[in-house]
Amino acid sequence: MFPFYDAGAISALVCGALFGFVLENSGFGSPCKLTAQFRLSDWSVLKVMFTAIVVAATGLWLMRVAGLMEADAVYVPTSLLVASAIGGALVGAGFAVGGYCPGTSVVGMFSGRIDALVFIVGLVLGTFVFAGLYGPAIEAIMAMGEVQTGDTFSDAWGIPDWLLIAIMAVALVAVFHFGSWFERRSRGPVAADEAVAGAGPADVSDRA
Amino acid sequence: MSYAVPSSGHRPVKPFWPPFAAGVALGLVLLLTFVLTGHGLGATGASTRLAAWLGMEVAPAATTANEYLGPMTEGGNPLSSWISWQVVGVAIGALVAAFLGGRLRIQFDGARSVGTGKRVVTALVGGLLSGFGARVAAGCTSGLGLSGAATLGIAAFVFLGTFFVFGLVVSRLVRGV
Numbered sequence: 001m002f003p004f005y006d007a008g009a010i011s012a013l014v015c016g017a018l019f020g021f022v023l024e025n026s027g028f029g030s031p032c033k034l035t036a037q038f039r040l041s042d043w044s045v046l047k048v049m050f051t052a053i054v055v056a057a058t059g060l061w062l063m064r065v066a067g068l069m070e071a072d073a074v075y076v077p078t079s080l081l082v083a084s085a086i087g088g089a090l091v092g093a094g095f096a097v098g099g100y101c102p103g104t105s106v107v108g109m110f111s112g113r114i115d116a117l118v119f120i121v122g123l124v125l126g127t128f129v130f131a132g133l134y135g136p137a138i139e140a141i142m143a144m145g146e147v148q149t150g151d152t153f154s155d156a157w158g159i160p161d162w163l164l165i166a167i168m169a170v171a172l173v174a175v176f177h178f179g180s181w182f183e184r185r186s187r188g189p190v191a192a193d194e195a196v197a198g199a200g201p202a203d204v205s206d207r208a
Numbered sequence: 209m210s211y212a213v214p215s216s217g218h219r220p221v222k223p224f225w226p227p228f229a230a231g232v233a234l235g236l237v238l239l240l241t242f243v244l245t246g247h248g249l250g251a252t253g254a255s256t257r258l259a260a261w262l263g264m265e266v267a268p269a270a271t272t273a274n275e276y277l278g279p280m281t282e283g284g285n286p287l288s289s290w291i292s293w294q295v296v297g298v299a300i301g302a303l304v305a306a307f308l309g310g311r312l313r314i315q316f317d318g319a320r321s322v323g324t325g326k327r328v329v330t331a332l333v334g335g336l337l338s339g340f341g342a343r344v345a346a347g348c349t350s351g352l353g354l355s356g357a358a359t360l361g362i363a364a365f366v367f368l369g370t371f372f373v374f375g376l377v378v379s380r381l382v383r384g385v
Contacts, residue, residue: 002243003244003245003246004243004244004245004246005245005246006244006245007245007290008290009290009293011241011244011245011290012290012291012292012293012294012297013293013294013296013297013300015240015241015244015245015294015297016249016293016294016295016297016298016299016300016301017297017298017300017301017304018237018240018297018301019234019237019238019241019294019297019298019301019350020298020299020300020301020302020303021301021302021305022225022233022234022237022301023298023301023302024302024305024306024309025224025225025230025305025309026224026225026227026234027224029302029306029311030317031317031318031384032317032318032321033224035379035384035385037375038375038376038378038379039379040376043227044224044227044230046372047227047228047231048227048230048231048234049231049234049353049354051227051228051230051231051235052231052232052234052235052238052358053235053354053357053358054235055231055232055234055235055238056235056236056238056239056242056248056358057357057358057360059235059239059242060239060242060358060359063243073246074242074246074247074248074359075246075247075248075359076356076359076360077346077347077352077356077359077363077364078346078363079361079362080345080346080363081362081363081366083344083345083346083363084345084352084363084366085367085369085370086341086344086345086370087341087342087343087344087345087346087347087352087367088341088345088353088366088368088370088371088374089341089370089371089373089374090337090338090340090341090342090344090374091337091338091341091342091345091348091349091367091371092370092371092372092373092374092378093337093341093374093375093378094333094334094335094336094338094339094341095334095338095349095371095375096334096374096375096376096378096379096382096384097330097333097334097337097378097382097384098330098331098332098334098335098337098338098384099317099318099330099331099334099384099385100331100334100335100338101338101349101350102251102252102255102338102339102342102348102349102350103250103251103298103348103349103350105335106251106295106298106299106302107298107302108317109299110298110300110302110303110306111303111305111311111312112306112312112313113315113316113317114314114315114316114317115316115317115318115319115327115328115331115385116317116331118328118332118335119331119332119334119335119338120255120335121335122331122333122335122336122337122338122339123252123255123335123336123339123342124255124258124259124262124335124339125332125335125336125339126335126336126337126338126339126340126341126342127255127256127259127339127340127343128259128263129336129339129340130276130343130344131259131263131274131275131276131277131343132274134274134275134276141344142344142346147362151361151362151363152359152360152362153360153362156362161360164360176228191223191224192221192222192223192224192309192311193221195224195311196221196310196311196313198313198315198316198317198319
């Protein structure tokens with residue numbers, strides 16, 4: 001029966017190295033490419049992330065259906081809706097301003113980007129600010145809006161896993177379709193040579 | 209405008225993987241992680257532990273007394289955890305990929321479009337917002353968004369929803385890179 005619940009350094013290094021390898025090859029070390037998602041000229045972030053979610057969710061579901069994995073065998077984040085919404089908003093704003101999210105800043109730094117190191121310094125500072133303010137008030141806000149019936153759509157509202165995955169698969173097709181349409185109407189995805197040259201949106205927008 | 213990269217001393221720049229292929233690869237890596245460990249991939253688990261470790265180096269009394277960072281310092285070195293090693297792995301994987309793809313360049317990215325001074329500020333402020341936000345949500349784009357969504361967790365979809373809405377809005381107000 002899976003999973004193995006391995007907590008050792010080897011599995012961490014292997015999974016992390018594969019993660020970093022794929023992210024860099026996706027172009028996600030480049031802040032210019034990452035933020036082009038929010039300018040709607042490069043949909044790689046949504047396309048890659050959404051595809052990965054559908055693939056992994058389908059794999060986990062198939063393992064549950066085949067009896068290889070218990071329903072509650074993997075960690076599911078607690079359904080704290082207010083904390084997730086505030087956190088998502090701040091990480092999204094930080095992504096738009098700073099050009100990275102926490103994971104991609106590591107990829108940026110190890111593809112040679114010094115600005116990614118500055119972002120990581122900011123990450124640690126943000127953690128200190130949070131720790132400094134942490135107390136009953138923040139805890140109360142973070143505990144708000146919890147879905148009491150469960151953490152997943154099936155537990156909380158009885159939506160079957162296969163139905164949710166099917167809806168996501170349809171949405172994935174839509175993301176590729178409309179994303180590519182937006183890309184054709186704008187300057188299009190940031191290519192590897194442009195990303196390596198540190199091309200900013202001002203440099204690349206005139207390249208019709 | 210051309211983007212010819214000086215050929216001397218650099219490997220030829222290889223293109224990025226097509227998004228669908230990259231997404232399938234990322235999904236399989238995520239699935240492998242779940243099968244091996246019972247949880248997904250992450251990032252800010254490590255930066256939080258780095259903060260706890262730095263706190264212990266600089267101000268141990270204040271750090272152990274802190275309600276948030278204190279508990280992380282109780283079991284010895286806060287850095288010795290699965291997530292810290294995983295982020296070391298991310299660094300190695302990214303370095304290898306950038307080298308093999310001819311995309312390894314020491315540069316201050318974004319300086320060309322917004323200027324070096326402004327780029328320092330945007331990178332720092334962006335990191336700060338992101339670091340604070342990830343602690344409120346107890347996860348970031350990888351740990352909560354990507355990994356949580358694969359487990360069909362409600363919190364992950366809420367996080368990704370506000371992540372994209374605020375990213376879209378803020379990128380219209382501020383040019384960061």
